[in-house]
Amino acid sequence: MFRKLMTAGALALSLMADSALADTTLQLTEVITSPQRTEHLKGMIARFEQANPGVKVEVTSLPWGQAFEKLATMVQGGNIPDVVEMPDRWLALYAANEQLENLEPYLKDWPVTSQLTDRAVQFGSWYKNTPYMIPYGFYIRAMFWNKELFAEAGMTEPPKTTQEFVEASKKIAALGGGKTGYCLRGGPGATNGYIMFMLNELGSNEFFDAEGNSVLNKPEAIKGLQILADMYKEGAVPKDSVNWGFNEIVAGFYSGTCAMLDQDPDALIAIAERMPAEKFAVAPMPLGPSGKSFPTMGYAGWAMFAASEQKEESWKLIAHLSSPEMNLEWAKVVGVIPIHKGAEKDPFFDTEQYRGWFTELNDPRWQLTAMPTYLEEFGFFADQISISGGQEMLLGQRTPEDVANEWASYLTDAQKKWLAAR
Structure with a gap:
């Protein structure tokens, strides 16, 4: 029992x-x-x-x-x-x-x-x-470009430098009909775009000096922000792009509203569904004055x-x-x-659609750049401070210098706090 x-x-x-x-x-x-x-x-x-x-x-x-x-x-x-x-x-x-x-x-x-x-x-x-x-x-950021819009503006190749990028954007905007050169991202997720233009003009992807001071308010970095502010003011980017996030910039590209888009491979999903492969290509990000480029990763x-x-x-x-x-x-x-x-x-990645990204991976002129995400405060900077400051700059409410100084001050405090803790 x-x-x-x-x-x-x-x-x-x-x-x-x-x-x-x-x-x-x-x-x-x-x-x-x-x-x-x-x-x-x-x-x-x-x-x-x-x-x-x-x-x-x-x-x-x-x-x-x-x-x-x-x-x-x-x-x-x-x-x-x-x-x-x-x-x-x-x-x-x-x-x-x-x-x-x-x-x-x-x-x-x-x-x-x-x-x-x-x-x-x-x-x-x-x-x-x-x-x-x-x-x-x-x-990893690379540059999508619309072959048809480029051809309409008399161009056959994507821009190789930042200067060529600005010139190409203006030529396409001159076509009229609501066409613009660049799908600017001014809303959620805008941080990477701002930083890439700043680093390209700096010629370096070192965010801080030896003492922990941010370099984002150096004159060269400010020039990077000025380029975007001028493009917005002059109509080389869509006016409503000040609020655009990922979905809006991707839609702007495949709809033909804007001819260039810097994005990661994830943008290929929606674009490939709506555009034949022969109508667009992916090139490496334009090179800055130093002959280098710093695509964010x-x-x-x-x-x-x-x-x-x-x-x-x-x-x-x-x-x-x-x-x-x-x-x-x-x-x-x-x-x-x-x-x-x-x-x-894998055959999926061994295609021309990924050429721009693999150029950046293999050519030393492109230096893949990781954001300083080791800083506890960086998440708030990327999701709040840089977005609001960038929007105010694009709308002419603040100067690029003022915005760059705010960003540099915030990141300097975070970096010095991190250095002290080490």
Whole structure:
């Protein structure tokens, strides 16, 4: 009888364990959102759920324009996801507040770790050399150009220098009919564009001097902002572009409103759906006066919040999404350079559509530039300060010098704080 009771008890415990497992629900928050990528992400998660019976994943998709504030509100209110899509510029903020899980113990036992590219390892550990995230790919800026609009304006090649870029924009704007040269991004996500023009005129991608002072208010950097302010004032860019984010600039390009667009590979998704390949191409970013160019390189990836109560399951989800098969698939859908060695040999990437990006990767005149996202304050700078200041500059409410001084002062304080902490 006793043995029967023990057996029944063991069976009950087993059923309870299975029930608990069936109740395991992971919360994943997506912050760079579009209907297509959300749908594909859910498809990848469905395969994870199939391989891990009893584990369910709920996806919350935040609109990118308000994602920074919405995620911060969620976290502050205790509604903390287990896994989050972490943009590079938010990493330091959350890591510094000890809100992210150190993934090093998991990576040590993960068979796939040795297959990650050096850049994936480097930038996943950008904050204090600690792997708080696994990047899922890299966003590198290159220049889309509309062959038909260029031909109408009497041009057959994309601009090779900043000067040629400005001249080409003016020629296309002179066509009339609402056509402009450049799809300026003045709304959410505008920071990279401003910084690239500033660095090109500086001839360097060093953001600070040895004492920690920002160089963004040097005369050369101010000239970079002045170029954009003049283009806006003179009608070489659309007037409503002062508020444009990613979707608007991409639509501006494929609709023929503007003939040039600096963007990452993710823009190819929408553009290729609406423009035949023979009507546009992707060139490397124009070179500055120094003969160099500094395309910004951004990235995002998967991170785990330290408050997660399901860390093992959360890691399994991150490992699944970061596996070679899933990552290659995801990179093709969202438009990033993959994180695993040898991915560039895939036929999808070995095409002329990626020529501009691979020129920038292989030619030393183009120096890929990572933003100073190791600064805790950089996320607020990129998502708030630079956007409002840039818009005020474009609208003529402030001078480029005034805006550059504000940016330099803010970043200098952040850099000196970081240096002192070290």
